[in-house]
Amino acid sequence: MTGLRIGLLVDSPLKRQYLALSAREAGHELVASLMLDQCQADGPAPDSADAWVVDVALDPDAEPPEPVQALLEHSDAPLIISDSSEYRPGSEEHNAWLKRTLAKLRQLAGDINLQRVPRAKALWVLAASTGGPAAVKDFLSSLPPGLGVAFIYVQHIDTSYTGTLVRMMSQSPYPAALASDGAVIQANQLLIVTACERVDLLDNGTVAIADEPWGGPYAPSVDQLVANAARVYGEQLGLIVFTGMGNDGAAACRLVRQRGGKVWAQTPQSCTSTSMPDAALATGAVELTGTPGELANRLSAHCRASAQTLIEEVRPYESPAAH
Numbered sequence: 001m002t003g004l005r006i007g008l009l010v011d012s013p014l015k016r017q018y019l020a021l022s023a024r025e026a027g028h029e030l031v032a033s034l035m036l037d038q039c040q041a042d043g044p045a046p047d048s049a050d051a052w053v054v055d056v057a058l059d060p061d062a063e064p065p066e067p068v069q070a071l072l073e074h075s076d077a078p079l080i081i082s083d084s085s086e087y088r089p090g091s092e093e094h095n096a097w098l099k100r101t102l103a104k105l106r107q108l109a110g111d112i113n114l115q116r117v118p119r120a121k122a123l124w125v126l127a128a129s130t131g132g133p134a135a136v137k138d139f140l141s142s143l144p145p146g147l148g149v150a151f152i153y154v155q156h157i158d159t160s161y162t163g164t165l166v167r168m169m170s171q172s173p174y175p176a177a178l179a180s181d182g183a184v185i186q187a188n189q190l191l192i193v194t195a196c197e198r199v200d201l202l203d204n205g206t207v208a209i210a211d212e213p214w215g216g217p218y219a220p221s222v223d224q225l226v227a228n229a230a231r232v233y234g235e236q237l238g239l240i241v242f243t244g245m246g247n248d249g250a251a252a253c254r255l256v257r258q259r260g261g262k263v264w265a266q267t268p269q270s271c272t273s274t275s276m277p278d279a280a281l282a283t284g285a286v287e288l289t290g291t292p293g294e295l296a297n298r299l300s301a302h303c304r305a306s307a308q309t310l311i312e313e314v315r316p317y318e319s320p321a322a323h
Helices: 013-025 066-074 092-116 132-141 159-169 222-236 250-258 275-282 292-314
Strands: 005-010 029-035 051-055 079-082 123-128 150-155 176-178 190-193 199-201 207-209 237-241 262-266 288-290
Touching: 005 013, 005 066, 013 029, 013 051, 013 092, 051 066, 051 092, 066 079, 079 092, 123 132, 123 222, 132 150, 132 159, 132 292, 150 222, 159 176, 159 190, 199 222, 222 237, 222 250, 237 250, 237 275, 237 292, 250 262, 250 275, 262 275, 262 292, 288 292
Parallel strands: 005 029, 005 051, 051 079, 123 150, 123 237, 150 190, 176 190, 237 262, 262 288
Antiparallel strands: 199 207
């Protein structure tokens, strides 16, 4: 769902090779790969792709070639038009151009996916390390379905266990999936962040997979992801620190509290490893603690109260004379 159906229109086989490979590696599906001199004048079918990448040499003093004009006039899909002819393939300049093009596709993927699925109004980040999978599974399984919030799960774990983690978390009322480029932070879904791919949240509430690795000693990094999420969600962000070794998430606790969000933690007595909850509690930002089951009950009550408040805020005014 998160990748785009991409059409390519180019004027050289080498351009097609580089763009096709890069698009596929970024998770997009190639539905058309056309050479300019082989296109008919009326251009490629405009409805066959979510977006078109057009990489052809254009004369600024002349009209675009007819296939390009046909796309501009008849396609509802967005077009990314550029000319990489001046860059030597494999050069630093060419790699930078490819990176810019893929960044545009990433933004497009998020915008298009948002048209299909709206972003969640509230986000809760679940942070854990040692003993985390069992605790987070207990928490999620104790939640009622349909709370209307999104979850992102940041777990320190070897990448070889990623598939197992997704299957394990999928047994809860909230479907689990790996965070991927263009994915929408949507209500009633759990996105799992892995160590091998740094995840950023864009301002429109979609996921972007960064080219750079996670910074600092932890991968994935709770502090890094939450700093990003706090910018996007502000007071609608919640953070729960579960069992784990180390102090990842301590800085995140302070930041979420400063932005007006909620900071909770698992009680150290119920943890396999107390380091992460202890570090969170030491910040003074944690306002509530409990076992995974107790935290689930409190979140359920919190979401019900928030929904009731929203209903009361939008309820139309009735004058006393109407009664």
